[in-house]
Every structure is written in structure tokens, then in C-alpha cells.
Amino acid sequence: MDDMMLLTFLATLVGAAWRLATPLIFASIGEVFSERAGVLNIGLEGTMLVGAFCGFAAASATGNIPLGLLAGVAGGMLFGLVFAFFTITIKADQIVVGAALNLLGMGLTAFLFRTYYVSTGKGIDIAQPVHIPWLSDLPFLGEAFFRQNLIVYSTILAAILATLVLYRTSFGLTLRAVGEHPKAVDVAGRSVPGYRYAAVLVGTGFAGLGGAFLTLGHSNQFVEGMTSGRGFIALAVVVFARWSPIGAFFVSLLFGLFYALQLMLQAQASIVVPYQVLQALPYIMTIITLVVFRGKGAAPSKLGQPYEMR
Amino acid sequence: MSTRPFLRIDNIRKRFGPIVASDGVSLEIEEGEIHSLLGENGAGKSVLMSMICGMVRPDEGDIVYKGQPVSFASPRDAIRQRIGMVHQHFMLVPNLTVAENYILGQGSALSVISDMDKVHRKIRALSERYALDVRPDAIVEDLSVGEQQRVEILKVLFHGIDLLILDEPTAVLTPQETDRLLCLMSDLVKDGKTVVFISHKLDEVMRVSNRISVMRDGRVVHTVKVGETNARELARMMVGRDVRMELPRNPEPPGPIVLSVENLACRAENGIPAVRGVSFDVRAGEIVGIAGVSGNGQTELSLALSGLLPVDTGRVVLNGKEITGLDPAAINARSFSHIPEDRHKHGIVLPLSLSENTILQRYDQKPFATGGMLNGRVIAEHTRDLIKRFRVKSRDENQPIAALSGGNQQKLVVARELARNPDFILVNQLTRGIDIGAMEFVMEEMLKQRDSGRAILLISTELEELFAICDRILVMFHGGILGELPPDRTRLDELGLLMAGNKEQPAPAG
Numbered sequence: 001m002d003d004m005m006l007l008t009f010l011a012t013l014v015g016a017a018w019r020l021a022t023p024l025i026f027a028s029i030g031e032v033f034s035e036r037a038g039v040l041n042i043g044l045e046g047t048m049l050v051g052a053f054c055g056f057a058a059a060s061a062t063g064n065i066p067l068g069l070l071a072g073v074a075g076g077m078l079f080g081l082v083f084a085f086f087t088i089t090i091k092a093d094q095i096v097v098g099a100a101l102n103l104l105g106m107g108l109t110a111f112l113f114r115t116y117y118v119s120t121g122k123g124i125d126i127a128q129p130v131h132i133p134w135l136s137d138l139p140f141l142g143e144a145f146f147r148q149n150l151i152v153y154s155t156i157l158a159a160i161l162a163t164l165v166l167y168r169t170s171f172g173l174t175l176r177a178v179g180e181h182p183k184a185v186d187v188a189g190r191s192v193p194g195y196r197y198a199a200v201l202v203g204t205g206f207a208g209l210g211g212a213f214l215t216l217g218h219s220n221q222f223v224e225g226m227t228s229g230r231g232f233i234a235l236a237v238v239v240f241a242r243w244s245p246i247g248a249f250f251v252s253l254l255f256g257l258f259y260a261l262q263l264m265l266q267a268q269a270s271i272v273v274p275y276q277v278l279q280a281l282p283y284i285m286t287i288i289t290l291v292v293f294r295g296k297g298a299a300p301s302k303l304g305q306p307y308e309m310r
Numbered sequence: 311m312s313t314r315p316f317l318r319i320d321n322i323r324k325r326f327g328p329i330v331a332s333d334g335v336s337l338e339i340e341e342g343e344i345h346s347l348l349g350e351n352g353a354g355k356s357v358l359m360s361m362i363c364g365m366v367r368p369d370e371g372d373i374v375y376k377g378q379p380v381s382f383a384s385p386r387d388a389i390r391q392r393i394g395m396v397h398q399h400f401m402l403v404p405n406l407t408v409a410e411n412y413i414l415g416q417g418s419a420l421s422v423i424s425d426m427d428k429v430h431r432k433i434r435a436l437s438e439r440y441a442l443d444v445r446p447d448a449i450v451e452d453l454s455v456g457e458q459q460r461v462e463i464l465k466v467l468f469h470g471i472d473l474l475i476l477d478e479p480t481a482v483l484t485p486q487e488t489d490r491l492l493c494l495m496s497d498l499v500k501d502g503k504t505v506v507f508i509s510h511k512l513d514e515v516m517r518v519s520n521r522i523s524v525m526r527d528g529r530v531v532h533t534v535k536v537g538e539t540n541a542r543e544l545a546r547m548m549v550g551r552d553v554r555m556e557l558p559r560n561p562e563p564p565g566p567i568v569l570s571v572e573n574l575a576c577r578a579e580n581g582i583p584a585v586r587g588v589s590f591d592v593r594a595g596e597i598v599g600i601a602g603v604s605g606n607g608q609t610e611l612s613l614a615l616s617g618l619l620p621v622d623t624g625r626v627v628l629n630g631k632e633i634t635g636l637d638p639a640a641i642n643a644r645s646f647s648h649i650p651e652d653r654h655k656h657g658i659v660l661p662l663s664l665s666e667n668t669i670l671q672r673y674d675q676k677p678f679a680t681g682g683m684l685n686g687r688v689i690a691e692h693t694r695d696l697i698k699r700f701r702v703k704s705r706d707e708n709q710p711i712a713a714l715s716g717g718n719q720q721k722l723v724v725a726r727e728l729a730r731n732p733d734f735i736l737v738n739q740l741t742r743g744i745d746i747g748a749m750e751f752v753m754e755e756m757l758k759q760r761d762s763g764r765a766i767l768l769i770s771t772e773l774e775e776l777f778a779i780c781d782r783i784l785v786m787f788h789g790g791i792l793g794e795l796p797p798d799r800t801r802l803d804e805l806g807l808l809m810a811g812n813k814e815q816p817a818p819a820g
């Protein structure tokens with residue numbers, strides 16, 4: 001490859017990485033909220049699928065993308081409500097409920113899709129890249145950073161907003177305390193279950209949004225199991241990011257890079273690695289990340305534990 | 311001062327299932343006094359105070375505060391009425407700053423935290439006024455236990471209180487920190503506040519209180535003015551019999567060396583050298599004490615001996631075999647018992663039952679297990695036996711140990727470790743949280759162990775405990791052993807000097 005080609009390759013890579021990272025960014029930022037409050041929601045995968053499906057269904061009925069995104073968020077939160085009820089009110093094991101919801105999410109969306117949509121085979125009009133005068137036309141940089149759709153750009157807003165809420169509001173402060181020392185929150189007169197519900201709903205709302213991006217901003221169709229493990233990767237992102245929203249943003253970008261790299265390398269005829277190996281790249285990186293960053297140093301100390309009032 | 315009591319507790323009852331924690335308790339607290347609460351472990355002191363501060367709701371009875379009947383749904387309600395409590399286990403969020411802990415739960419949930427400067431200023435002002443030395447921007451988990459306690463007390467003051475309840479605040483403090491706390495209590499009273507103080511240490515209680523109430527079996531049985539009583543009488547009121555402060559001792563000389571420590575050095579968890587080349591022997595049939603102001607390497611020494619902290623240099627030899635650097639399980643298997651300083655961290659598993667806690671180290675051994683199956687009946691019998699012998703106040707052996715009062719948890723740990731019939735027993739803070747009646751019993755048990763030929767190392771910050779049962783006392787300072795003394799109360803000055811790091815002999819008097 002000569003220099004020009006390499007630059008073009010890199011620009012495309014970065015642009016694609018951000019796009020592919022978008023669902024991860026939303027889901028992992030949401031999960032940061034949930035885990036900071038001590039709730040480990042491994043049902044993200046199922047939640048994202050529900051979001052993807054609801055977004056698709058709403059947009060294909062109305063043709064309105066913002067409405068679709070809203071439906072994705074709502075679907076995710078509805079799913080989160082089920083999770084919260086079982087884990088917080090009933091105090092069932094979070095891992096078991098999360099695993100059950102993953103199965104439910106996959107089964108339910110596949111069933112509904114096959115029943116109502118598969119025969120139509122109709123796609124939807126997805127969100128288009130916005131053209132920013134001058135910036136989008138920059139050589140290389142334009143391709144890398146300024147030819148995305150609004151949903152992709154909004155990830156920056158989400159990361160900043162999440163950070164402000166978590167570190168600059170009374171809500172965020174209490175949320176962080178709930179994951180570390182719930183009894184202290186109880187004594188301070190705030191409801192621990194209330195905050196955990198809120199955290200789970202924020203988390204699943206974001207996961208639903210991440211899922212909806214897949215159908216409304218990425219591919220124009222719903223496909224069964226289309227999240228293909230992103231929900232689980234988001235869980236790894238949270239660990240790597242040390243439970244910080246800004247961290248989740250950048251770590252997700254890194255994973256997006258692996259996705260993009262794998263796609264683009266597949267397209268390069270000169271590379272002879274079997275495509276299955278390339279496809280496995282993001283997942284292998286997940287495992288490596290989890291091994292390297294396994295230290296529990298920053299993890300909320302009550303992660304995964306129900307709270308017993310006395 | 312008004313004639314009606316400031317706080318009146320009238321015939322309160324509280325049960326936890328079959329356990330009666332408060333059995334019609336009545337108590338009157340007057341405005342501007344320091345009122346101490348004494349009582350055996352499980353007498354119901356903590357539960358009573360939890361009801362006054364809104365943590366626990368009484369089943370029956372009335373609380374009348376400043377002339378008004380009150381009923382608190384949460385501690386926040388109590389704080390609104392200016393009642394605050396510092397709990398036995400702190401209510402501070404470790405990864406937040408001091409100031410963040412103070413504003414936790416204040417204001418509307420949706421409010422933006424803006425005026426942190428004002429909060430910091432208020433904390434600094436209060437801290438100066440009471441000489442508490444609290445920095446508002448310190449992260450709580452970086453602070454020592456004594457500092458955290460001052461943070462807790464200042465938190466209550468920050469919220470503005472008239473009645474302060476302190477539940478065993480001195481159990482975890484060094485003597486210096488205790489002095490400081492007692493002075494603070496007097497200062498608070500001068501400022502018009504009222505203090506309720508729970509402690510098992512009679513000398514402290516005698517020093518600061520105006521009045522003292524003694525609880526037994528969920529009731530207040532006596533209330534006396536401090537000038538009209540003495541420590542001996544208080545002890546009798548608590549336990550219902552005379553408590554011996556001096557224990558008879560068998561003068562038998564010690565046997566062969568059981569544990570030998572040579573030039574041991576290790577670092578604290580934060581990497582700073584904590585134990586710097588310590589050597590000593592413990593023989594069969596002797597109790598060797600280690601005195602010292604806490605934080606001079608005693609914690610790390612006990613963790614390193616029991617395999618919980620890596621050893622840098624040196625050797626630990628038990629019964630002629632080296633055990634340096636073995637993991638805790640391997641050391642456990644070598645006739646080595648450990649009564650740890652922090653029972654919640656290293657001693658027990660809170661959600662597990664008493665039975666499960668008594669076999670923590672031996673669950674896979676006969677007679678508790680055969681062929682990989684637990685023998686429920688044997689375990690239960692063994693646990694019931696320990697509960698009876700050590701008078702652990704509990705419902706039954708299947709109760710989670712978390713439901714026991716602090717002192718009773720400690721008794722079960724001591725019972726478990728002694729029941730293993732070890733050659734060597736490492737003890738760090740034998741009587742932490744234990745009432746004086748039980749203290750006498752536990753110390754007698756230790757002496758019995760000694761007389762039957764066990765080697766015992768007793769690390770303690772309580773000089774009374776060391777004088778009462780040790781055969782010789784080593785003084786630890788700055789990670790090293792500075793000297794050795796016999797347990798002779800007349801040489802207390804010398805001990806104090808050594809503990810302060812002063813190696814020279816004191817000038818002969820006169």
C-alpha cells in the first residue's frame with residue numbers, strides 16, 4: 001500500500017470504528033449507572049435486542065426515526081423494569097435473572113419478527129450522515145470524523161451528560177454511594193431500592209437506545225440475534241473503563257476499532273487469514289481485556305448483592 | 311435546666327422473632343448530661359439506641375423527646391429532630407470524600423451539587439471549633455479508624471444535633487485517641503449538647519459520665535450518679551456478681567519453644583515497611599504479650615504470622631518446622647489458631663450461621679465431615695456446646711452470625727479457636743467489644759490454655775489485658791521490638807516510655 005492508500009484506509013477505519021462503537025458506547029454508559037448502584041445486569045444483550053426490535057417496529061410503522069429511537073429506549077426500560085422487579089423487589093439472583101432475560105429477549109424478538117415482519121422483507125430508511133459544511137469535506141479528517149449521522153454524534157453528548165449526572169448531581173452521588181455502602185444511604189434517608197430501580201432503568205434505557213441504533217442508524221433491517229454479543233462486550237467495556245462513563249466512551253471506541261479492522265481486513269484480498277479468525281477478533285480482545293484488567297480495584301463493593309433492610 | 315426530662319423512654323419493647331431485645335425498657339436522659347449505658351453483651355444497648363435514632367422501630371412503648379411524643383420512620387426523621395448517632399459500624403461511604411458523605415441524602419435528588427465550597431467552609435469551621443482535625447476533601451477510605459470516627463462525629467454535628475449517641479466509640483481507638491474523644495464529649499456538653507455514651511470500659515465511663523444506667527436482659531436495672539458509685543459496684547450491677555480484676559496464676563515455668571520468629575520483616579498493604587526485623591520466641595505454657603500504640607506494626611505482624619501478608623525477610627518456625635510464607639490454609643492445618651483483630655474481615659462470615667462459622671477451618675475434617683458429606687448433627691452439637699460454654703447469647707446455632715451483638719460474635723470466635731486445641735494461639739485484641747463479665751471468663755480460659763501447655767502470643771492495645779494474663783510483655787514501636795518487661799503494674803511508667811519509643815531507662819526517682 002502506498003501512503004495515500006494507507007491514509008484513506010485509516011480514515012475509513014476510524015470513521016467505521018466510531019459507527020460500530022456507538023451501540024457499545026450507549027450500552028456501556030448505561031451499565032456504568034447500573035453497576036455503580038450495585039446492580040450487575042448481564043441481561044444487556046437481550047435488552048439491546050428488544051431495543052433494536054422496538055426501534056425497528058416503530059420506525060417501520062411511522063417512518064419516523066426519532067420516534068423509533070424513543071421506542072427503543074422505552075422497550076429497553078420496560079425490559080429493565082422486569083429485571084429490576086425480580087432482582088430488587090424479589091431479591092432474586094442478578095446473574096440468573098439477567099441470563100433469563102437474555103434468552104427471553106432473543107426468543108421474544110425472534111418470534112415477533114417472524115410473526116409480523118419477516119414476510120414483508122421491507123427495510124426502513126435509516127438515519128443519514130449529516131453534511132457539515134467545510135468540515136465534512138476535509139480530506140481524510142472529514143471521512144474519519146465528520147460524516148456520521150446524528151445518533152453517532154450524540155454519543156459524545158451522552159458521555160458528557162452521564163459524567164455530569166454521576167459526579168455533579170445529588171442523584172449521582174447517592175447512586176455511587178448505593179453501590180458502596182447502601183446502609184449509609186438508607187440511614188441518610190434515601191430509598192436504596194428506589195435508587196437501584198432508577199439505575200437499572202437508566203441502564204436499560206441506554207441499552208435499548210444502543211440496540212435501536214443497530215436498526216435505525218446502521219443496518220436498515222432487524223435480524224434475529226443481530227446484537228451478536230455486543231451486550232456482553234459492553235459488560236467487559238465497563239470493567240476496562242473502571243466504571244467511568246468517559247472511560248466507557250473511549251474503551252468502546254477501541255472495541256469499535258477491532259470491529260472495523262476485522263471488517264476491512266476481510267475486504268482486503270491480499271490478506272489470507274481465514275475470515276472466521278478476523279471475525280473472532282473483538283471477542284478475543286474482550287477475553288484478553290478481562291484477563292488483563294481483572295483487578296477488582298475500582299468495582300463497586302456491593303456489586304451483585306441485594307440489599308437487606310432491617 | 312428544666313424539670314421534665316429531655317428524653318424519656320417509656321416501657322419500650324422490641325422483639326426479633328423469638329429474641330426479646332428490649333423487654334419494657336424505661337430510661338430518662340436529662341438535658342446537658344453525659345449519660346453512660348453499661349451492660350453485658352446482648353443486653354440490648356445498641357438496639358435501644360437504634361430505636362431512639364430511627365434505625366429500628368419499637369414494637370411497643372413511647373419515646374418522649376423535648377416534651378413531645380415522637381415516632382421516627384427513618385434516621386433522617388431523627389436528624390430533623392436533632393438526634394444523631396455514631397454507630398458501632400461506621401456509616402461512611404469509603405470511596406467518597408468527607409464532604410460528599412456529609413451532603414449525602416440532603417437536598418432534592420435532582421439538585422446539582424454546586425456549593426461545595428460552602429460545605430467545605432462549614433466543615434472546616436466546625437472542625438476547628440472542636441479541634442477535630444477533619445479535612446473535607448479527604449477520601450474516607452484513606453483515613454485511619456480514629457480519623458474516620460472523628461469524621462462520623464463531625465457528620466452528626468454538621469447536621470446540627472442536640473442529642474448525640476455514641477455506640478462503643480472507644481473500642482477501636484488508641485488510648486490517646488480515647489482521651490481526645492472524652493475531652494470532645496465534655497466540650498460538646500459545654501456547648502449545650504446531650505451525650506449518650508456506650509462503653510464496656512468502666513474507667514472511661516467513670517471519668518466522663520454524669521449518670522450511668524446499667525442494662526440487663528433488655529431492661530434498665532439501675533441508674534446511678536457517678537459520684538455515688540465505683541467501678542466495682544458497676545461491674546456487680548452489670549454481671550450480677552463480683553468481677554475479679556486480678557486472676558490467680560500458676561507459677562509453673564514454661565516448656566520448650568513452640569513458635570520462633572527470627573528477624574521477620576514485612577510491608578503493609580500500601581507497600582510501606584511495617585515490621586522491621588522482629589525476633590522472639592514463644593514457649594509452651596507461656597503467654598507473651600505485645601504492647602504498643604496501635605499502628606506500630608502489630609496488625610502486619612499478626613497478618614504475616616498467619617499467612618495473610620507476604621513476608622519479606624526472616625523466618626517463622628512452628629514446632630521446629632518452618633512455616634514462613636505458607637498460605638493461611640496450610641498454616642491453619644499446622645496447629646495454629648488465630649483470633650484476628652478485625653473479626654468481620656478475617657474472623658467470621660456474617661451471612662453464615664453460627665454452626666457454619668464454627669467449622670470454617672475444619673469443615674472437611676472428621677468428625678464434621680465424612681466422605682465429603684457434612685455431619686449436620688455433629689456440627690450442631692459442637693456449636694451448641696461452644697455456645698453454652700462461652701455463654702454466647704443467641705437464639706440457636708442456625709441463626710446467621712450477623713444477628714448477634716458485637717461482643718457475642720467475638721465470644722464465638724474465641725470459642726472456636728480454643729476448641730481446635732492448637733499448640734500455638736495468635737491473638738490480636740482478645741476482648742474487643744466483650745463485656746467485663748465475659749472478659750474475665752475469656753481471660754480465665756486463656757490462662758487454662760496456658761496451663762495446659764499451649765503457647766500464646768497476645769497482641770493488645772489494652773494494657774489491663776496484658777498485665778492480667780501475660781508472663782512477659784514485649785513492646786513494639788515503629789515495626790521493631792524495643793524492649794521486654796515483666797507484667798508488673800508498678801513498672802507502668804517504663805512501659806509507657808517504651809511505647810512512646812523511648813529506650814533509655816527512666817531516671818531513678820528521688
Ligand SMILES: Nc1ncnc2c1ncn2[C@@H]1O[C@H](COP(=O)(O)OP(=O)(O)OP(=O)(O)O)[C@@H](O)[C@H]1O
Nearest residue numbers: 326331351352353354355356357713714715716717
Ligand atoms: N437484626 C437482629 N436480628 C435478630 N436479633 C437481633 C438483631 N439485632 C439485635 N438482635 C439481638 O438483640 C439482642 C440485643 O442486641 P444488642 O446489639 O442491642 O446488644 P448490645 O447490648 O449492644 O451488646 P454488645 O455489647 O455486644 O454490643 C441480642 O441478643 C441480639 O442478638
Ligand SMILES: [Mg+2]
Nearest residue numbers: 355356715716
Ligand atoms: Mg452493641
